[in-house]
Amino acid sequence: MAQSVLLTGAAGRVGSAVLSDLADEYEWRLLDRDPPTEELPGEFVVADITDEDAVREAMVGIDAVIHLAGDPRKEAPWSSVLPNNIDGTRVVYEAAVEAGVDTVAFASSNHAVGHYETDERTPRMYREDDEFRLDGTELPRPGNLYGVSKAAGELLGRYYHDEHDLSVACVRIGNLTKGHPPIDYERGQAMWLSYRDCAHLFQRCIEADYGYEIVYGISDNDRKYYSIERAREVLGYEPQDNSAEWNGDERVV
Ligand SMILES: NC(=O)C1=CN([C@@H]2O[C@H](COP(=O)(O)OP(=O)(O)OC[C@H]3O[C@@H](n4cnc5c(N)ncnc54)[C@H](O)[C@@H]3O)[C@@H](O)[C@H]2O)C=CC1
Numbered sequence: 534m535a536q537s538v539l540l541t542g543a544a545g546r547v548g549s550a551v552l553s554d555l556a557d558e559y560e561w562r563l564l565d566r567d568p569p570t571e572e573l574p575g576e577f578v579v580a581d582i583t584d585e586d587a588v589r590e591a592m593v594g595i596d597a598v599i600h601l602a603g604d605p606r607k608e609a610p611w612s613s614v615l616p617n618n619i620d621g622t623r624v625v626y627e628a629a630v631e632a633g634v635d636t637v638a639f640a641s642s643n644h645a646v647g648h649y650e651t652d653e654r655t656p657r658m659y660r661e662d663d664e665f666r667l668d669g670t671e672l673p674r675p676g677n678l679y680g681v682s683k684a685a686g687e688l689l690g691r692y693y694h695d696e697h698d699l700s701v702a703c704v705r706i707g708n709l710t711k712g713h714p715p716i717d718y719e720r721g722q723a724m725w726l727s728y729r730d731c732a733h734l735f736q737r738c739i740e741a742d743y744g745y746e747i748v749y750g751i752s753d754n755d756r757k758y759y760s761i762e763r764a765r766e767v768l769g770y771e772p773q774d775n776s777a778e779w780n781g782d783e784r785v786v
């Protein structure tokens with residue numbers, strides 16, 4: 534069971550979702566290149582994940598890592614995703630192995646499989662009555678260079694698992710939106726991930742027993758084109774939210 538957890542990208546949105554529910558559950562070491570703008574639990578390390586010495590130092594005494602740091606922009610250029618998302622992720626896995634960390638949960642993205650959303654399938658696949666599902670066993674089909682960088686992070690995880698027995702869960706996060714699902718955006722509603730489901734899913738990633746997994750990070754939405762069965766079965770993910778229970782920003786169920 535994880536006790537000391539390193540959270541990279543802690544000052545960002547996903548980090549905030551994770552900490553909002555799990556602040557008291559672990560001994561946190563938070564890492565981000567930007568200092569926090571609010572009080573956060575645990576020790577805060579201001580460092581860049583491409584700085585091998587700093588990441589190695591931050592990894593000492595850590596049981597599990599939730600690795601979120603990176604450039605999250607879908608239009609991010611290669612000059613940014615190469616160091617921040619690909620090389621930085623390699624540095625995190627490498628330091629984790631060196632420090633004897635058990636588990637790394639990696640924030641991958643829906644954009645790693647964006648090109649499954651073909652003209653023939655959309656917008657039908659975003660709707661409740663459509664049965665098309667991606668389940669994590671399919672090959673990546675990135676929709677942009679950002680998606681390529683996330684697929685690379687998944688592949689690096691595969692290597693560090695096979696070569697060094699590190700447990701790695703890659704979470705292809707959908708659309709994390711605070712409070713309510715995205716409004717007037719069918720695709721976003723189909724891949725909505727609520728803040729509390731996000732925290733719960735990453736908690737399951739650092740508590741469950743597995744080897745290497747790719748799962749989808751969405752709530753239990755009626756509309757969906759990502760299966761959450763693998764996350765349920767292997768990780769014990771039990772999401773509480775569903776975008777169908779909302780009309781705009783009003784909860785109707
Ligand atoms: N928010 C969402 O809906 C989704 C997010 N993701 C992934 O989740 C992760 C977190 O995303 P968000 O919280 O939304 O983004 P964000 O931009 O709010 O947070 C990312 C954090 O990482 C830090 N960071 C970036 N590069 C860094 C580096 N080289 N060294 C140290 N810190 C660095 C930033 O300072 C920032 O605080 C990203 O990897 C993103 O690709 C994936 C799918 C959906």
Ligand SMILES: O=C1O[C@H](COP(=O)(O)O)[C@@H](O)[C@H](O)[C@H]1O
Pocket residue numbers: 604605606607641642643644706707708709721
């Ligand atoms: O990977 C990411 O995906 C989300 C959702 O994608 P979108 O195409 O619906 O915007 C995006 O908001 C987030 O910034 C990105 O990191």
